[in-house]
Amino acid sequence: MLDGTKQNLRALLALEAVSRLGSMSKAADEMNVTQSAVSHQIRRLTEMVGERLVVKSGRGVMLTPIGEVLAQKLRTAFSQIDRSVAEVIGGDRDVVRLALCSSFAPGWLIPRLRSFYEHNPRIKLQLRMYARDPDLTDEVADAFITTLPSESGFWSSLIRTELLVPVIAKRPAKGQRVRFITTDMEAGSVGKDWLAYQRIAQVDLKARSSDQDWMFASHYIMALDMVREGLGAALVPDFLAAEDLKSGRVVLLHHLSIATNQDYFLCIKEVRRQEPALVALARWFKAQANHAT
Secondary structure, X not given: OHHHHHHOHHHHHHHHHHHHHOOHHHHHHHHOOOHHHHHHHHHHHHHHHOOOOEEEXXXXXXXXXXXXXXXXXXXXXXXXXXXXXXXXXXXXXXXXXXXXEXXXXXXXXXXXXXXXXXXXXXXXXXXXXXXXXXXXXXXXXXXXXXXXXXXXXXXXXEEEXXXXXXXXXXXXXXXXXXXXXXXXXXXXXXXXXXXXXXXXHOXXXXXXXXXXXXXXXXXXXXXXHHHHOOOOEEEEEHHHHHHHHHHOOOEEOOOOOEEOOOOEEEEEEHHHOOOHHHHHHHHHHHHHHHHOO
């Protein structure tokens, strides 16, 4: 099988290109061959593995589940080959792509970045921010900050526990009505963050359960901006609100913070853990986590 794989490298490249581009013709353009040549290579690969890899879908094609699995493994393998070549010829071995979710980047990482660059001047850190947890794949990044650390084949290290604090621009006068900003907007769970906070803190903040009483923001960053503008109170990560609390721009509505169980982890693929740039990144994150307050 190994000899056959070597002989059919073009067929493997064709499948990966079709999967990534979603088109035989686009794959042909990228490979600088005809569309019929790509089709021929896919047929050869299908015969070699003994499984159907591609099926027609409307005017185009789509990969079968087995084809998708194989294509994903090929992308990982080709990415590793690219890195190996770069190491040999002296390419950008010190470029590290770090993918992370939106609230963690400005609230925790950016204020500490100067320290990273001072300790690692040769590493070119590329920050890639995502609204949700990024997919753990070499196509996305080399390292990840995620709340979903259990992906098979990945090493993970806890960086920060997420705690939510209730903040408001100005402490309300006694009896004054407070508007509540929620980041839980799905039908059936509107305002779940505040209702849970009231239950855990054992206080009655007069947060309502009716949709018409809430203000909405899909992300913590927007919720905090709304608080700064005096629109209401929001539950946001403590590290995101830290500077505003220190400056007095916002204040705590109540002293209790609550855990979300959405803690932040640094994740790196096990097979890449010994790469010098990733070792340095992990070491720096560990030091920051140990000194976090």
